[in-house]
Amino acid sequence: xxxxxxxxxxxxxxxxxxxxxxxxxxxxxxxxxxxxxxxxxxxxxxxxxxxxxxxxxxxxxxxxxxxxxxxxxxxxxxxxxxxxxxxxxxxxxxxxxxxxxxxxxxxxxxxxxxxxxxxxxxxxxxxxxxxxxxxxxxxxxxxxxxxxxxxxxxxxxxxxxxxxxxxxxxxxxxxxxxxxxxxxxxxxxxxxxxxxxxxxxxxxxxxxxxxxxxxxxxxxxxxxxxxxxxxxxxxxxxxxxxxxxxxxxxxxxxxxxxx
Numbered sequence: 156x157x158x159x160x161x162x163x164x165x166x167x168x169x170x171x172x173x174x175x176x177x178x179x180x181x182x183x184x185x186x187x188x189x190x191x192x193x194x195x196x197x198x199x200x201x202x203x204x205x206x207x208x209x210x211x212x213x214x215x216x217x218x219x220x221x222x223x224x225x226x227x228x229x230x231x232x233x234x235x236x237x238x239x240x241x242x243x244x245x246x247x248x249x250x251x252x253x254x255x256x257x258x259x260x261x262x263x264x265x266x267x268x269x270x271x272x273x274x275x276x277x278x279x280x281x282x283x284x285x286x287x288x289x290x291x292x293x294x295x296x297x298x299x300x301x302x303x304x305x306x307x308x309x310x311x312x313x314x315x316x317x318x319x320x321x322x323x324x325x326x327x328x329x330x331x332x333x334x335x336x337x338x339x340x341x342x343x344x345x346x347x348x349x350x351x352x353x354x355x356x357x358x359x360x361x362x363x364x365x366x367x368x369x370x371x372x373x374x375x376x377x378x379x380x381x382x383x384x385x386x387x388x389x390x391x392x393x394x395x396x397x398x399x400x401x402x403x404x405x406x407x408x409x410x411x412x413x414x
Contacts, residue, residue, distance in 0.1 A: 157370065162261050166323075168220070169223070170226060170240065172229060173223075173230050173362070174230070177230055183227075184292065186227065186231070187317045188228060188231055189232065190230075191224060191227060194224070195221075195224045196373070198220045198221050198275055199221065201217050202214065202217035202218060202220075202221060203370075206233045207370060207374070216352065221290065225240075226240065229242075229243055242332040253277065254273075254277050254387055255270075255276075255371050256273065256277075257270065257273070267309075271308070271309045272309050272310070272311070274309065275306060275309030275310050276309075276310070283360070286306045286307065286309060286310050287303060287306055287307075289306065290302045290303055290306065294379075297351075297355065297366050297369065298366050299366055300351070300352050300388035301355055301359065301364070301365060301366065302354045304355065304356055305359070308355070314356070314360070314362075317357065317360035317361065320353065320356050320357045320360050321357055323353045323356070323357075324353045324356075324357050325353055327346065327349045327352075328350055328355045329352050330346045330349065331343065331346040331347055332351070333346075334346045335410050360387060374403070375413075378409075379406065379410060379413070380409075380414070382408075382412055383402065383405040383406055383408075386405050386408060386409075387405055
């Protein structure tokens with residue numbers, strides 16, 4: 156691993172390169188905070204994919220791309236004299252010190268839950284009117300549900316145990332089934348949302364990240380289905396002309412291939 160001096164030198168080199176690109180590269184000169192936004196979101200998802208694949212080399216590359224974006228935003232901010240990379244680093248350092256009084260103060264905590272509870276209380280002291288203000292509006296719905304629940308837990312609004320949450324899941328499933336019987340489309344959608352929210356809550360109690368779990372299933376399905384497509388094509392058949400029973404034979408072969 157590198158020394159602290161080497162790390163500082165590497166970061167300084169990146170800052171110098173960003174200065175050069177902003178002056179000499181036609182594409183880099185045109186970029187704005189708004190034009191970079193969707194690219195940054197894409198980079199975050201690419202990093203998330205690499206983490207799921209546990210590809211350490213790819214994680215390193217994607218973290219580099221993300222770091223470049225942070226440096227890029229800082230460069231643009233310095234040009235408008237709103238902020239620079241030092242302002243960004245100082246701001247997050249001050250926030251971390253303030254929100255970790257158990258490290259930089261005399262507050263005592265017994266576990267991570269107390270750390271989270273203190274974190275949310277301190278945020279309210281900073282002037283936030285609601286503990287849910289920090290949940291980005293543009294988050295994917297499943298991630299947003301998880302964050303909402305975590306933040307509510309931070310101020311003590313939560314179930315006592317997972318058994319209570321599972322009972323809630325069963326209750327929501329029954330309400331969903333009732334609305335299916337009534338064929339009320341709006342109510343069905345509402346109750347389905349409640350089912351998902353309660354399942355996400357249950358996953359949280361089991362320390363399962365529902366977004367990660369679903370994405371793993373997505374990747375597993377894609378892998379199996381593409382194996383199925385290849386085998387069917389290899390056998391000279393057409394997927395569109397096959398019935399479900401025939402497809403199931405190939406699907407079982409795909410599952411067996413994994414093991």
